[in-house]
Each structure stands twice: as C-alpha cells, then as structure tokens.
Amino acid sequence: MGIFAHQFYFKQGLPKVADIKKAFHHITGLDVQFYSIVHINELMTDEKDLLYHIRESRGNVIHAPYFSCLNFNHVYLGKYMHPGDKAFYLEYGGRKSNKYFYHAMIKTMLEVGGATYTNHIHLENETDECIEQFLEPYRPHTPFWMRIRTWDEMSDFEKERFNQ
Amino acid sequence: MSENKLHKRLKAFLLEIIIRENEASAWEHFKTLDLDCADLNEVILSTSFKYEAWELLKKKNAAMDDFLHIVNNVDEDNITREAEEILLDRFSLDNKSLQDIVEANKSNRAAELLFHQSPDNQQLIAIMKYSDLKDRAAAELLKRSPNLDELRKIIEYSGFKEEAWQRFIQQNPNNEEIINIVHYTDLQDMAWEYLLARQPKKDELNEFVHDFAETGRKRNEAAKYILSQRPKVSELTDLIQNDLQTEEAWAKLEKKKLKEEDLEYIIWRLLRQGSNYKNEAAALCLKFNPTAGNLWDIIEYTDLKDEAAERLVQTARLTLYELEDLVVASAIPSVVKTLSKRIKFDRSQVDEQKLIREIAQKVAANPELLDVNSWHNGEKHSVGGWAITLNEAGKKVEKEYSSEIAACLLIPNYRHLIFADRETVLNELKEIVKFDQGNTWS
Structure with a gap:
C-alpha cells in the first residue's frame, strides 16, 4: 500500500490540539495522543494550535508531529502547507490496511472547522476567495462519514471493513 | 567559538526569523550588524523590509552581480527599474546580462544597447518579445536565414508576419509546426486553412480538442473535422467530454x-x-x-x-461487504432479497410502513430526537438508527453485522432518508405524519 494524504484548509486558522482531541473522542469514543518535537521543551502543548507544531518541526522530517491511537498506524501532520498558515496534509503510511483511525482523524478535522480540497490542485499563494471555490462540502450524513463512529459500538464485521 | 563565527550564526538566525515571520524587531537588530550585500539581497528578495534594505544596499559598494540578481529575481518594479538604471549607467554589460535585463524589465534601453552589440538569434527574439524594438529585431533576424521556430517567433511578435509566413511555408514545415502557428500567432486562420488542405490525421488534431495549448483556438473546427473522418469511439467520447459538437458526437456514438x-x-x-x-x-x-x-x-x-x-x-457473486455497499446505494427489492437471504433475515417479520410511521410520529413530536449525522447519539438517532432502535430483529442484525445493513433491510423504501440531510428528513417525515392523520394509510 502507498501513502495516503488528505489536504485540509482552515479559513479561521489551524485548530488547537485540545479541540482535536475532544472532537476525536466524541466521534470514536477513543483517546488520541499527539506527539510533537515541541514536547521536548514544553509539557503543555494542547493549547497551541497545529501551526505552531508544524513550524517548530519544519526541517525535522523524522520528527514530524503525529497522532497516535490504540495500536493503529500513526497519522502524521504533513509538512506541505498551501497556504502557509491555514492548511496542512494528514498523512498515513498504510503498512497495515486498517484505515479507521485515518478516516476518523479526517472526520475530526472536518468537524473542527476544516475543509478538504482536491489533492491535485496546488493553491500556493492563492487568496481565501480563490481557495474557497475548490473546497468540498462536508456532508456528515452521507454513507462514507456515517461509517466512522464509536469504535466500541461497532461489530467485528464493521471493524473488519476497514481492512478491506 | 570565535567571535566571527558567532556573528555569522547570529546573522543567519535573525535572517531566518525575518524571512519566516517578518519580525520587525529582528530586522532592527539585524541592521545593527555588519551586513554585506548578500545579506541585504536576501532581505530584498524575501521580506517586506525590501525597500529599506534596498536603500542600504545602494549606499554600499555593490557589485554588478548584486544588481543583476535584483533585476532577475525581485518582484517589485520600483526597485528593479532603479537597479536597471544603475547597471546601465555604471557597468559595461555583456550580451547575456543585457538579455536578462530586457527579459526581466522589458527594457527598451537595454534592448537598444543589446541590439548594437551583435546579438545572437535568441537575443534578437528576446528583443522582439520584450521590447518596443520588435520590427528592427525581426528585420535583422530575417537577414540571417531563420529556422522554422525563429520564423514562428517573428510571426508571433513582429509586424513582419506575412513575409515570415511565406518563408515559413517555403521550408516545408510539418503539421505540428503549423499547429504551433495556429496556437500562438495572429495568423491562426491562414495557418488552419493551410493545415486542413494537407488533410491531417485525426489524432494530430487531438490537442485542439483537449486544448493542450490552453488558447481555446479552433476547437469546434477540429471537432467538425474529426466528425467528418469516421471517428472512433474514443474520439467521439473525447468530443462529448470536452463539450464539443456534443449532439452530433452523441448521435454517432449511440450507433456504435x-x-x-x-x-x-x-x-x-x-x-x-x-x-x-x-x-x-x-x-x-x-x-x-x-x-x-x-x-x-x-x-x-x-x-x-x-x-x-x-x-x-x-x-x-457478491461478498457481504459488496452487498452492503449495494443496498446502501440502491435498496431495490432484488438486492434486499439477496442480502436478507445471505444473512438469514426474515423480512416478513417487519412492517415497514408501521415502522416509518412510528419514526415519523416520534420525530414530528420532538424534532430534537433526530440526529441525521449519527446512527445513535444517546436518546437521538438518525432515521435508520430509529428503525433499528424500534425493532428487535433489527438490533440483532446491527449487533452482528452493521447499522447500514440493518437499517436498509428494515426500511428499504425509505433508504433515501437514511442518508439525507436534516431538512429533507424532517420535511418528509412531516408529510408522512400529515398523510397518516388523513387516515389514508392502509
């Protein structure tokens, strides 16, 4: 399997880690941990937004910030950002095929105000107005997003679907 | 660490902060250090302190390359124009440097100097393309037996279009070279007629259909030509996808x-x-x-x-996951029957109409009980979630398989409401209640 990447744009600026953790827990019933090179110097990072972590980790590829949950593969914050302070990639190296965590992180970002836009469009230096015309609407009631729900309430059949 | 090394590192750190964060206090501190032209060039190139840095650079004994660097890389007209004046006034510039200035600043003065320094053909083309000396450069180029590409540039940029075109066709250009004339010059109509007279292959015109040159030229004309030449399925499909002569293309495709x-x-x-x-x-x-x-x-x-x-x-022969996908997309009777059989679910025990009426009445009485984004959310449910909650057999299916399968088997005729937005769901459930109150349910 290859590397999956999903690009997000936050018009109001990137979310705080604490808000991401709260939204993730609401969606999945699970706790997500966030690891960043910034932890070396700071104990409390939850109130910093993701942009802070991305900036601090820039140039440290092996120390890219990442999210971790149970024994799922980590989901990384990509270093590419267009535009610089409002967008980032979530990346997932699918060595194992269980994509529940990755999709739950995507849903979380959408729930905390992010919008997604098509991967092949590069919008470096574009204005908000220009980017907004490419944003895809988030429709949480549609089948794809309805599948991402509380982990403990899902049957084995439903969990296994994420290995398909 | 020596003081010199420390000084260099301090400059590098401050420059990093200035470039990344446009931090004014870092710039104020940076200015107090012993700056060289390369430092200032970096600030001019990459920060909003470029005007102040430019004034500082002018006071230094900057070299020709420093000013050329600014002309070629800085995106600020006032600065590049001033750098150009300094370059032309103070330095003896070679042809390559003059060409760079012509291209970067569209400078007539640099073009004039270049023109008198025996420019090569590419430099003449730069003068044609970027300065007002177009015809002088074209006339000079025409004296030098220009090749097809150079003739195209003369057609594109100068007033010697007709003469260059005649010389162009005398050199027996191939169709690709003629197509470039269509794409990029004012002689598009003449070149197009010339191209058609040579009966090009259809696939040579593909780039007009796909608009690879992004000029939008001759797309419909190319489509008509392709349609007249026994088009293949792929060619007709491409015309339709590109919105070209769609009715005729579709009529032909339907007959294939x-x-x-x-x-x-x-x-x-x-x-x-x-x-x-x-x-x-x-x-x-x-x-x-x-x-x-x-x-x-x-x-x-x-x-x-x-x-x-x-x-x-x-x-x-579908897997259970495929059947689930199918019933989510289309809960038609045959799919519901096959899925029910596969998981041994007896649908005869379900009264779908009764179930949807019960859901409609509950939600109509208290719309807060509806959460279209979650199957189950405490006391709230989606339409599918409610169907499962109100049916014991459905709960078993959900527990063993999935909410999707359970909901679609319970209320297949209302599958569209299982994944609809809140407004749509509420409106339709209200209609069901209204219909129910009219006592027309069977």
Whole structure:
C-alpha cells in the first residue's frame, strides 16, 4: 500500500490540539495522543494550535508531529502547507490496511472547522476567495462519514471493513 | 567559538526569523550588524523590509552581480527599474546580462544597447518579445536565414508576419509546426486553412480538442473535422467530454457497437471524469455487456443506480461487504432479497410502513430526537438508527453485522432518508405524519 494524504484548509486558522482531541473522542469514543518535537521543551502543548507544531518541526522530517491511537498506524501532520498558515496534509503510511483511525482523524478535522480540497490542485499563494471555490462540502450524513463512529459500538464485521 | 563565527550564526538566525515571520524587531537588530550585500539581497528578495534594505544596499559598494540578481529575481518594479538604471549607467554589460535585463524589465534601453552589440538569434527574439524594438529585431533576424521556430517567433511578435509566413511555408514545415502557428500567432486562420488542405490525421488534431495549448483556438473546427473522418469511439467520447459538437458526437456514438475496451473508455471519461452525458452514457453501456467494475462505476457516478444494481445482483457473486455497499446505494427489492437471504433475515417479520410511521410520529413530536449525522447519539438517532432502535430483529442484525445493513433491510423504501440531510428528513417525515392523520394509510 502507498501513502495516503488528505489536504485540509482552515479559513479561521489551524485548530488547537485540545479541540482535536475532544472532537476525536466524541466521534470514536477513543483517546488520541499527539506527539510533537515541541514536547521536548514544553509539557503543555494542547493549547497551541497545529501551526505552531508544524513550524517548530519544519526541517525535522523524522520528527514530524503525529497522532497516535490504540495500536493503529500513526497519522502524521504533513509538512506541505498551501497556504502557509491555514492548511496542512494528514498523512498515513498504510503498512497495515486498517484505515479507521485515518478516516476518523479526517472526520475530526472536518468537524473542527476544516475543509478538504482536491489533492491535485496546488493553491500556493492563492487568496481565501480563490481557495474557497475548490473546497468540498462536508456532508456528515452521507454513507462514507456515517461509517466512522464509536469504535466500541461497532461489530467485528464493521471493524473488519476497514481492512478491506 | 570565535567571535566571527558567532556573528555569522547570529546573522543567519535573525535572517531566518525575518524571512519566516517578518519580525520587525529582528530586522532592527539585524541592521545593527555588519551586513554585506548578500545579506541585504536576501532581505530584498524575501521580506517586506525590501525597500529599506534596498536603500542600504545602494549606499554600499555593490557589485554588478548584486544588481543583476535584483533585476532577475525581485518582484517589485520600483526597485528593479532603479537597479536597471544603475547597471546601465555604471557597468559595461555583456550580451547575456543585457538579455536578462530586457527579459526581466522589458527594457527598451537595454534592448537598444543589446541590439548594437551583435546579438545572437535568441537575443534578437528576446528583443522582439520584450521590447518596443520588435520590427528592427525581426528585420535583422530575417537577414540571417531563420529556422522554422525563429520564423514562428517573428510571426508571433513582429509586424513582419506575412513575409515570415511565406518563408515559413517555403521550408516545408510539418503539421505540428503549423499547429504551433495556429496556437500562438495572429495568423491562426491562414495557418488552419493551410493545415486542413494537407488533410491531417485525426489524432494530430487531438490537442485542439483537449486544448493542450490552453488558447481555446479552433476547437469546434477540429471537432467538425474529426466528425467528418469516421471517428472512433474514443474520439467521439473525447468530443462529448470536452463539450464539443456534443449532439452530433452523441448521435454517432449511440450507433456504435461497443466492445469491452470502449465501455472502459466511456466510463472513465464520461462517468469518472464527469460529463453532462454521464447518465446517457451509463444507459448506453448497460445495453452492452458491462463488467462488474463498470456496474460499480455506474452506481457511484450516475443516477442509474437501480438499473446497475439489478444487473450486478443478478450476474455477480457478491461478498457481504459488496452487498452492503449495494443496498446502501440502491435498496431495490432484488438486492434486499439477496442480502436478507445471505444473512438469514426474515423480512416478513417487519412492517415497514408501521415502522416509518412510528419514526415519523416520534420525530414530528420532538424534532430534537433526530440526529441525521449519527446512527445513535444517546436518546437521538438518525432515521435508520430509529428503525433499528424500534425493532428487535433489527438490533440483532446491527449487533452482528452493521447499522447500514440493518437499517436498509428494515426500511428499504425509505433508504433515501437514511442518508439525507436534516431538512429533507424532517420535511418528509412531516408529510408522512400529515398523510397518516388523513387516515389514508392502509
């Protein structure tokens, strides 16, 4: 399997880690941990937004910030950002095929105000107005997003679907 | 660490902060250090302190390369114009440097100097393209037996179009070179007629259909030509996908007998990449022998979900996950029957109408009980979630398999409400209640 990447744009600026953790827990019933090179110097990072972590980790590829949950593969914050302070990639190296965590992180970002836009469009230096015309609407009631729900309430059949 | 090394590191750190964060206090501190021209060039190139840095640079004994660097790389007219004046006034510039200034600043003064320094053909083209000395450069180039590409540039940029065109066709250009004249010059009509007279192959005109040059020129003319030359399925599909002569192209496509590779191409271009004819294309594909993959694409991308689902459930041995996907997309009776049989669910125990009425009444009485984004959320449920909650057999199916399967087997005729937005759901449930109150339920 290859590397999956999903690009997000936050018009109001990137979310705080604490808000991401709260939204993730609401969606999945699970706790997500966030690891960043910034932890070396700071104990409390939850109130910093993701942009802070991305900036601090820039140039440290092996120390890219990442999210971790149970024994799922980590989901990384990509270093590419267009535009610089409002967008980032979530990346997932699918060595194992269980994509529940990755999709739950995507849903979380959408729930905390992010919008997604098509991967092949590069919008470096574009204005908000220009980017907004490419944003895809988030429709949480549609089948794809309805599948991402509380982990403990899902049957084995439903969990296994994420290995398909 | 030596003081010199420390000084260099301090400059590098401050420069990093200035470039990344446009931090004014870092710039104020930076200015107090012993700055060289390269430091200032970095600030001019990459920060909002460029004007102040430019004033500082002018006071230094900057070299020709420093000013050339600014002309070639800085995106600020006032600074580059001033740098150009300094360069032309103070330095003796070679042809390459003058060419760079002409290209970067569209400078007539640099062009004039270059013109008198025996420019090569590429430099003459730069003068034609970027300065007002177009015709002088073109006349000089015409004296030098220009090649086809250079003649095209003369046609494109100068007033010697007719003469250059005559010289162009005397050199027996190929069709690709003529197409470039169509794309990029004012002689597009003349060149197009010349091209057609040579009866080009259809695939040579593909780039007009796809508008690879992004000029939008001769697209309809190319489409008409392709249509007149016994077009293949892929060519007709490309015309439709590109919105060119669509009615005629579609009429011809409908008469074709489609093979497997044709179906693949039509589905890829008109369904997956999108087209106004996607539903018509899906209907056409269904007349032939679409593969299971084709049918899944028809389900995903078109309104012909039920037709494709019917074909799929009749012809393919589907996994339970596939059946789940199918019932989510199209809960037609044959799919519901097959799925029920596979998981041994007895649908006769379900009164679908009674169930939806019960849901409608609950939600109409208290709309807060509806959460269309979650199957179950405490006391709130989606329509599908409510169906499961109100039916014991449904709960068992959900526990063993999934909410999707349970909900779609319980209320297949209301599948559209299981995944609809809140407004749609509320409106339709209200209609059901209203209908119910009119005592017209059976």
